[in-house]
Amino acid sequence: MTDRKEFRDLAPPEDARDAIASLDLAPDPEEVPLRDARGRILAERIDADLDVPGFDRASMDGYAVRARDTFGADEADPARLSLAGAVHAGEEPDVEVGEGEAVEISTGAVMPPGGDAVVMVERTEEDGDDVLVRTAVAPGDHVMLAGADVAAGERALGPGTRLTPREVGLLSALGVESVPVVGKPTVGIVSTGDELVRPGERLNSAAGQIYDVNSYTVATAVEEAGGDPRLYPHAGDDYDEMERVLREAADECDLVLSSGSTSASAVDVIYRVVEERGELLLHGVAVKPGKPMLVGRLDNSAYVGLPGYPVSALTIFRTFVAPAIRDAAGLPEPATATVEARMAAEERFDEGRMRLMPVGLVEDGEGDLLAYAVDKGSGATTSLVEADGVAEVAPDTAYVAEGEAVAVELFSPDVRPPSVLGVGEDDPVLARLLDELDRPRYLAVGSRQGLRRLRDGVADFAVTTADGGERPARGSLSAEELGSYEREWGLVVASGNPEEVEGLADLVDRDLRFVNRGTDSGLRTNLGNALADLADDRGVSRRDLVEAIDGFELSAKAHESPARKVAGGQADAGLGLRATAEKLGLGFVPVGVETVRVLANPDRTDKEGVRALESVLSDVGRFTSRPGFSP
């Protein structure tokens, strides 16, 4: 094996922040058209270069007059002025207001010379070539003087101003066509690892290829933080190629992030490139996750190496890198970037390092936020959508108590806690029910785990098959049933049932390759019970039957997994649902019907998301179309 870098002298997290802050990410200001200026930050003060309005302007439809000609006029005794002409908006006046005269004028039109006030049309009446004015006006009435709104030379907007619609409005009024704004730092993203394939490309799983998760994730996060992400072709683990790509990125960007491979050897190669071609400020930070984090300079660019697991990469990015990008882009921390929550359960730590704990969020019955730890180092990409943000836990913290307040830095200012959090069985009807809800979160952990998590007080509801998994013992789990429906289960076989499977007995008696579901699945318990019945009929033990089934222990995670193995020719029969067989165009041998129950945490039944779920459940018939179903 190659020598491996040991991270013995881990830098404190503050040093990592300081090191990143010391890197200069700030790009040059740029000039953008006003149309593209939304959300950008002014790089310089903008002073008004002209008067707004640029002329004395009528602010009402009516008549321009000399105010003194109207003195004393009222409803009973109007002043009679002779109509000398008209001025409309966008016209240069070709008439003056002489003594005893009035000029018709539109809102926004230039005051004709001689006029010093406007009489509203509502207070006048035309009478032949004359106008009767039924009110007295003072000089300046209904006239906006040139520069009264903005005067040339006035300070209009300061540097650092964020351009929202109203600022764009003021700049429009000043005739500004383009504005100097703080540049977006360009951030090069280099993914390493021979096994990575860009989404959309063909994957060779047999050769251990996986899709590159971090590149797009980090690119999206960079964009959100106000940077301009650039993806570089992925560098593999080859030293020369990696050096070439890293230097190309460093040449073109203000900051280079590498991310991807979790292998120590890839980190070693990057380490060497940065050390030889730049300056390594920091190697290894006393934070979990993120130990192997690198910070340095590469040629004239800043460089940060992110950990390989997606949630870890996003965590380190959120905590250390995003603030630096925002700073360089002149953007404030979004107001929605951090929320307060209470820990739903105690969480213990066995290491002294500062912990950046990914947490999921859920609202309790009172609408307060609860946080619970997710992705305890599993590296699972699914944790990405369960984790809402990160809670920082100080070094040498033994535990965070249940109910303790934590500040959660959200993974995105757009992240909102789910409206409802469910756990349990995966099911095609349930999937359609969830589609009807706004922002549900559902974790398909099986009936058994689902009931456990409902009891833990984290989930709002659990989905369980009543005849399988751990039955809710009335004493231990008080749960309210929100609704239920039935589903037909059995054996999924190849299309047309070429092996002529007729039931469970065939699995036992014939040489068929079978795929089961996992032990947390209610369906697997159903199967076990059905086999027990068969064993009773035959007067043998259940265990005898189980051992005779080729693949009983070959469990698959998701409810479609066994069926997909049948579809792929890897098995002759799989445990599954009729709905799945139909969806995948496979054959189906019914074995039984089970009830899917949706149980709510009794403290959460008034929660809006729970009530919405109850409502769609009350109309579950819409979603359970079961052609060919015969009970």
Add this chain to the structure above:
Amino acid sequence: MTDRKEFRDLAPPEDARDAIASLDLAPDPEEVPLRDARGRILAERIDADLDVPGFDRASMDGYAVRARDTFGADEADPARLSLAGAVHAGEEPDVEVGEGEAVEISTGAVMPPGGDAVVMVERTEEDGDDVLVRTAVAPGDHVMLAGADVAAGERALGPGTRLTPREVGLLSALGVESVPVVGKPTVGIVSTGDELVRPGERLNSAAGQIYDVNSYTVATAVEEAGGDPRLYPHAGDDYDEMERVLREAADECDLVLSSGSTSASAVDVIYRVVEERGELLLHGVAVKPGKPMLVGRLDNSAYVGLPGYPVSALTIFRTFVAPAIRDAAGLPEPATATVEARMAAEERFDEGRMRLMPVGLVEDGEGDLLAYAVDKGSGATTSLVEADGVAEVAPDTAYVAEGEAVAVELFSPDVRPPSVLGVGEDDPVLARLLDELDRPRYLAVGSRQGLRRLRDGVADFAVTTADGGERPARGSLSAEELGSYEREWGLVVASGNPEEVEGLADLVDRDLRFVNRGTDSGLRTNLGNALADLADDRGVSRRDLVEAIDGFELSAKAHESPARKVAGGQADAGLGLRATAEKLGLGFVPVGVETVRVLANPDRTDKEGVRALESVLSDVGRFTSRPGFSP
């Protein structure tokens, strides 16, 4: 005059909301590349189409083994296995793990056939062709089974999910290259009014032209609400051209907004086009501003007519149109879109209509938000940057009391209240001081108005010239001086002083065209005092001198305005500052030195923005470079 539409039967605001809600703005879903998916809303559920990982995967660097070969191994008594080969990430294994064998394996690599567990490298030692394993492992240890993270067929993300970095991460893991998202409603913006000119184009003020403020403002607001704005060439007030442009926009967009001219005649033309070519649902709403608001259908598009004044247009857009665009785009109301505030002062209403009151926000000494009314129908574009949002006041409300709570719908979720609110004199040094602060708001209302607004308890600080305006009477205004600096004032004359102006006496005695500042300006009071001194010297009345000055009553708003009139040849001398003369390359005849004092509201001196101002003031010398200054 043409017939004018009377808005006698104004619809209640709820009817306007209903009418807009009844219009179908929803565009077709579209497919976007994952790279461009940030912030978009999934149009459909995405199920996993493959297993993640797609193979049994080592989750540690180490050795793939048969777990049973390690049973009983520990530090003292390691198991000795023979090294059969190696598998790296991204490689297809070309070796099997036989009994008593180990295969070197990298994190992320495919488990070679025969192996069922991985031993961490840290617990091993190579010894020639053998590996010593110093720990026992169980089957499955450090192996992530195919599909363990995401299994093919699992529900991954539901319709309506907003795509933030983490969702992009999950989609990457699933190899998704592009996603079906809710389309952005296209919104055509037609500006009407002969007088409007696009920013960047040449303005003819003499012909009453002004820059088109609403088009870009509304376009920016449309974009912010999740729409795709399209600007149409401006239509003028010509019926045929307006019809052509409106129909073109209706043909190409989901929604057409017209905005621009405030003239009733332009509204009349649009009214006719919509009535003839579409359907008018609503004409006139009982809301202020917004009375002449139109809602209808134009060909197959929805149509809403916005009022002409910028703040009014943005107000109506924010209240009625933005929610409809967000709905169509599938976007939630941003969490930061509304804030709670207390009214800083009582506000009375003299009309029964619902009021959408534009308000500015300021934090009081305790960090609570105060709201104060701005833009009371003035139509000023400057109110755009003073108004932070809108407070809705129910019909037939006589007044909103000081201290009453109001919900303020911000003009943009990116709007934040200013860090500090100042009022008073405009000044070039002050402008530079303000540039040093983060999000200050400064209203150049002159010394007198500034002190008034400081006393009203709205502003955090006022800037006043001590020798001018209304002096802070110790009894009536308790204010703390944050700092002060001096500035030289006098007469700004043409470059090189061709008229050989030597002082104020020349204004009185010679035939010079003068431009004064407005009555709220401290400088004007200074001038008055200096003239009083001159009158004393001459034994005449101040009034005699004032009357002898051509242009004493010709006041200009901003501190640079008189100087700019000199620069433009419209005056021989203007009241102004040496700094202004130097900036504009003009001559300067000094008359006096005045002190600019920055006074704070005593309840706000601990406010962060006020302390920041105090800090830059303490170093004001950096900003007062006055070459040629001689006291």
